[in-house]
Amino acid sequence: MGEIRLMKGNEAIAEAAIRAGCDAYFGYPITPQSEVLEYLMAEKPHERTGMVVLQAESEVAAINMVYGAACTGKKVMTSSSSPGISLMQEGISYIAGAELPCLIVNVVRGGPGLGTIQPSQADYFQATKGGGHGDYRLIVLAPSSVQEMADFVKLAFDLAFKYRNPAMILSDGVIGQMMEKIELFEPIPRVNEFDQSWVTTGKTPDRQRNIITSLNLDPYLQEEHNHHLQEKYARMRREDVRYEAIACDDADYLFVAYGSSARICQKAVQLARKKGIKAGLLRPITLFPFPEKILGDLSQSVKGMLAVEMSAGQMVEDVRLAVNGKIPVEHFGRFGGVVHSPEEVLEALEEKIVKPVV
Amino acid sequence: MNLEEIIREENIVYRRTPLLTDKALSYCPGCGHGTTHRLIMEVIEEMGIQSDVIGIAPVGCSVLAYEFMDIDMIEAAHGRAPAVATGIKRTWPGKYVFTYQGDGDLAAIGTSETIHCCNRGENITIIFINNGIYGMTGGQMAPTTIPGMKSSTSPFGRDTAMMGYPLKITELIAQLPGTYYVSRQSVHTPASVRKAKKAIRKAFENQKLNKGVSFVEVVSNCNSGWKMTPVQANKWLEENMLAYFPPGDLKVDGQLVEQGKTS
Amino acid sequence: MTEEIIIAGFGGQGVLSMGKILAYSGIMQNMEVSWMPSYGPEMRGGTANVTVILSDERISSPILNVYDTAIILNQQSLDKFEPKVKPGGLLLFDNNGITRYPVRKDIQVCVIEATAEAVRMGSGRVFNMMVLGGFLKLKPVLEIENVLKGLQKSLPPRHHHLIPMNEQAIRRGMELVKPFTVAS
Numbered sequence: 044m045g046e047i048r049l050m051k052g053n054e055a056i057a058e059a060a061i062r063a064g065c066d067a068y069f070g071y072p073i074t075p076q077s078e079v080l081e082y083l084m085a086e087k088p089h090e091r092t093g094m095v096v097l098q099a100e101s102e103v104a105a106i107n108m109v110y111g112a113a114c115t116g117k118k119v120m121t122s123s124s125s126p127g128i129s130l131m132q133e134g135i136s137y138i139a140g141a142e143l144p145c146l147i148v149n150v151v152r153g154g155p156g157l158g159t160i161q162p163s164q165a166d167y168f169q170a171t172k173g174g175g176h177g178d179y180r181l182i183v184l185a186p187s188s189v190q191e192m193a194d195f196v197k198l199a200f201d202l203a204f205k206y207r208n209p210a211m212i213l214s215d216g217v218i219g220q221m222m223e224k225i226e227l228f229e230p231i232p233r234v235n236e237f238d239q240s241w242v243t244t245g246k247t248p249d250r251q252r253n254i255i256t257s258l259n260l261d262p263y264l265q266e267e268h269n270h271h272l273q274e275k276y277a278r279m280r281r282e283d284v285r286y287e288a289i290a291c292d293d294a295d296y297l298f299v300a301y302g303s304s305a306r307i308c309q310k311a312v313q314l315a316r317k318k319g320i321k322a323g324l325l326r327p328i329t330l331f332p333f334p335e336k337i338l339g340d341l342s343q344s345v346k347g348m349l350a351v352e353m354s355a356g357q358m359v360e361d362v363r364l365a366v367n368g369k370i371p372v373e374h375f376g377r378f379g380g381v382v383h384s385p386e387e388v389l390e391a392l393e394e395k396i397v398k399p400v401v
Numbered sequence: 402m403n404l405e406e407i408i409r410e411e412n413i414v415y416r417r418t419p420l421l422t423d424k425a426l427s428y429c430p431g432c433g434h435g436t437t438h439r440l441i442m443e444v445i446e447e448m449g450i451q452s453d454v455i456g457i458a459p460v461g462c463s464v465l466a467y468e469f470m471d472i473d474m475i476e477a478a479h480g481r482a483p484a485v486a487t488g489i490k491r492t493w494p495g496k497y498v499f500t501y502q503g504d505g506d507l508a509a510i511g512t513s514e515t516i517h518c519c520n521r522g523e524n525i526t527i528i529f530i531n532n533g534i535y536g537m538t539g540g541q542m543a544p545t546t547i548p549g550m551k552s553s554t555s556p557f558g559r560d561t562a563m564m565g566y567p568l569k570i571t572e573l574i575a576q577l578p579g580t581y582y583v584s585r586q587s588v589h590t591p592a593s594v595r596k597a598k599k600a601i602r603k604a605f606e607n608q609k610l611n612k613g614v615s616f617v618e619v620v621s622n623c624n625s626g627w628k629m630t631p632v633q634a635n636k637w638l639e640e641n642m643l644a645y646f647p648p649g650d651l652k653v654d655g656q657l658v659e660q661g662k663t664s
Numbered sequence: 665m666t667e668e669i670i671i672a673g674f675g676g677q678g679v680l681s682m683g684k685i686l687a688y689s690g691i692m693q694n695m696e697v698s699w700m701p702s703y704g705p706e707m708r709g710g711t712a713n714v715t716v717i718l719s720d721e722r723i724s725s726p727i728l729n730v731y732d733t734a735i736i737l738n739q740q741s742l743d744k745f746e747p748k749v750k751p752g753g754l755l756l757f758d759n760n761g762i763t764r765y766p767v768r769k770d771i772q773v774c775v776i777e778a779t780a781e782a783v784r785m786g787s788g789r790v791f792n793m794m795v796l797g798g799f800l801k802l803k804p805v806l807e808i809e810n811v812l813k814g815l816q817k818s819l820p821p822r823h824h825h826l827i828p829m830n831e832q833a834i835r836r837g838m839e840l841v842k843p844f845t846v847a848s
Contacts, residue, residue, distance in 0.1 A: 049687055107484035220701060221698055221700040221701070222684070223723070243474065244496070252472055254474050255474075256475070258464065303726070307727060382727050384728065
């Protein structure tokens with residue numbers, strides 16, 4: 044059994060990074076995720092594992108430091124919150140185009156603009172549909188507990204290196220700021236061997252020079268590169284969809300929710316069942332690749348679905364695509380920094396799904 | 402005397418460094434980029450550090466620098482090369498890391514990255530090509546376009562009242578405690594090429610000392626953008642660009658050099 | 665067993681740290697715990713609250729609308745959270761500065777004069793531990809030795825010499841807490 048601790052989600056990310064053998068973290072403070080950089084600075088990971096931690100002058104610089112280190116095969120990450128992630132989009136597009144592995148953590152707050160520092164899930168589109176310019180996708184993991192904040196750091200790095208693709212942990216102010224009991228995984232040593240087929244660590248006589256670029260002036264070559272990227276995303280859809288099904292087996296109605304909304308819906312499932320409503324919860328863990336197949340399958344057995352997210356309705360579009368019109372799919376969510384309560388969520392299920400369907 | 406007899410080791414007075422690839426340079430004939438590429442590759446060859454060098458290309462005319470340099474290279478987003486270099490150098494402190502940036506890249510869109518990288522004292526080399534214009538996009542005004550100078554976005558000459566002043570970023574970063582060596586050079590005459598090479602060599606050698614940024618500005622021409630012949634451009638450079646951006650060392654071994662003094 | 669608690673008061677009253685000690689103590693008792701603060705730009709003086717859940721099972725929502733227990737340390741929080749105590753639940757409040765008193769009769773209402781006692785003892789720092797003691801007296805969901813272990817965990821080693829004082833305060837709080845009679 045690993046070490047048990049009481050930790051904030053943001054601290055868990057930081058501790059997990061050290062334990063996952065992360066080589067470097069570059070970041071810039073922003074609420075509600077500043078604890079990541081604060082924890083790392085206080086922990087002196089350089090002394091523990093040799094991990095580099097640096098406070099950059101901006102999110103723009105931070106993501107480009109990530110790009111640089113990632114070019115050399117290092118396990119590298121950054122974290123920020125919504126406005127900061129917007130600033131990083133240029134760099135993320137380059138990283139995706141150049142096919143580099145890295146981890147980006149977004150502890151989402153309410154927007155648009157400077158918005159609020161309170162929790163939100165309104166960056167779903169940005170995270171799952173690309174975010175920056177061009178046709179690209181990130182691997183997007185949505186933790187719903189402090190335990191998963193830690194565990195997904197390791198998982199995200201594994202997936203990022205499996206596909207040579209940036210991975211994102213899409214969290215929010217609730218999961219980032221709350222403390223829970225967690226069991227930390229055993230530390231993994233940092234890697235010292237790098238795949239010389241692509242890394243830019245210096246051209247040795249035994250190999251050709253390696254060039255990392257997202258530029259192809261020839262549009263036909265760029266089209267070919269884009270086909271290659273799309274094949275990679277298709278492989279992610281085949282091999283790495285993750286979700287959790289709670290009380291789905293006999294469910295008449297389904298909540299579909301990720302992250303902190305999934306926790307709230309879990310309570311709403313309990314409240315619903317007490318009232319005699321057979322509700323279940325499908326929790327996407329990977330937001331890209333999205334668990335379309337299971338939702339399609341479940342649409343055969345349930346009468347309606349309610350996508351619950353702290354946004355004006357973003358993931359609900361993917362749920363509707365997955366269900367493809369077979370059953371009603373509605374959205375409920377408080378947003379702009381307001382968190383819905385389990386009671387509100389249950390009431391929405393009754394109003395929007397149970398009553399109209401019956 | 403036949404050809405074989407002429408091409409003998411003892412007769413060779415000049416050869417192209419093998420660190421430049423066979424790819425024909427895409428730069429306009431007469432442009433200073435090619436010369437500067439050569440100087441950097443010669444320095445890397447002479448220092449024997451090819452297997453430990455990582456170069457970072459900018460956005461601009463030299464966006465394809467990696468096509469011509471036979472070393473591991475990375476193409477950075479516009480202006481971000483110093484941040485990319487920071488990410489590499491911090492995780493590979495034993496490697497030689499350099500950025501190669503134009504004026505728009507380094508002194509306009511990347512000003513923040515440039516200044517903070519210099520101020521942190523990253524132990525890297527920055528080669529800054531200043532030709533006073535955006536060459537690649539077709540001759541628009543740059544942060545270093547000098548007063549009165551015409552460009553496609555200052556067709557009547559740079560009006561400082563409206564467009565502001567040229568940014569002497571080299572003078573600016575020389576003031577920062579994180580820079581160890583700051584020099585301004587040019588490559589428009591054989592003598593200036595020799596001097597520029599010395600400065601570039603020093604800028605790479607300094608990385609062994611771990612004392613901070615070594616920064617070499619190369620004032621260059623852009624005969625296409627300036628709408629001149631190469632010869633006219635070099636003359637105009639000497640008379641106008643160098644008057645505004647005087648060559649010489651600004652900071653050596655961490656110490657500011659008195660104005661007007663050159664090494 | 666699941667106990668859903670809200671602790672609310674002014675920033676600086678030790679609201680968050682009381683919650684943290686509860687959460688740590690829960691871990692010492694092998695329970696699942698969650699601690700969800702209201703967070704914002706106010707560091708001191710503004711309102712602060714924290715939701716603490718102790719449970720034998722996996723915890724669902726860390727954010728709640730109704731609570732088994734509300735521990736209330738100022739008037740604003742009393743106004744806000746009294747209606748959110750589940751019927752049959754517990755409302756424990758410190759009466760310092762309270763002018764509008766609890767009115768509900770379907771819940772257990774108790775008062776603790778912890779602020780006054782802390783002033784008498786000349787130690788404001790353990791005020792929140794007295795309140796915690798009062799809560800544990802009314803709802804013994806945690807063993808006192810686990811609370812002491814939780815204190816040890818949540819305090820940095822340089823403050824460990826304060827643990828006996830904290831223990832005293834917890835025990836004093838257990839004596840101080842008393843039922844509050846809601847006016848009819």
